[in-house]
Structures are given as C-alpha cells and as structure tokens.
Amino acid sequence: MRTLSFATGKVVLYKKRGYVCAVTYAKDPRVRKAMSVSVQARGSRPVRDRGNYLRHAGPVRMHAGHRCVWVRGAVAGRGVSSGWILC
Numbered sequence: 001m002r003t004l005s006f007a008t009g010k011v012v013l014y015k016k017r018g019y020v021c022a023v024t025y026a027k028d029p030r031v032r033k034a035m036s037v038s039v040q041a042r043g044s045r046p047v048r049d050r051g052n053y054l055r056h057a058g059p060v061r062m063h064a065g066h067r068c069v070w071v072r073g074a075v076a077g078r079g080v081s082s083g084w085i086l087c
C-alpha cells in the first residue's frame with residue numbers, strides 16, 4: 001500500500017498479483033466536492049472515476065502486470081500526480 005497526500009485529501013494505492021487499485025479520499029467528507037482518481041499502466045489508457053462525492057472517488061482497478069503505473073487524484077481542484085511508480 002502506498003499513500004500520496006495533498007492539501008485537500010490523499011490517494012491510496014494498492015498492488016497485488018499484478019492488479020493496481022486506487023482510491024482518492026477527501027480530508028473533509030462533510031460536503032460534496034469534485035473528486036477524481038485515475039490509474040494508467042505504461043502503454044495503456046488510464047482508468048478513471050470522477051464526479052461530485054462526499055468521501056471518496058473510486059476505487060479504480062486495472063491489470064498492470066510488471067509495468068510502471070501513473071496515478072492521479074484530486075479533490076476540489078487540488079491534487080497529486082505520482083509520475084511513473086511501482087516499476
């Protein structure tokens with residue numbers, strides 16, 4: 001498990017048996033906010049979830065095998081982009 005924190009929330013990333021799963025959590029889950037999460041394996045299209053949520057966006061899941069992944073997450077316009085990780 002890996003956590004990527006930012007000002008308005010965090011992205012939690014899990015990897016098991018070649019599958020990668022990511023969820024964006026809001027720091028303040030009392031009000032609906034625009035939230036998003038995406039996972040992209042190198043050489044593949046990203047898998048995304050976005051909308052107005054209270055607590056979290058996702059989970060999004062994809063098979064990455066042994067490829068690097070790029071994870072992005074945002075809450076209320078602030079977010080994080082991982083770069084290629086889990087190589």
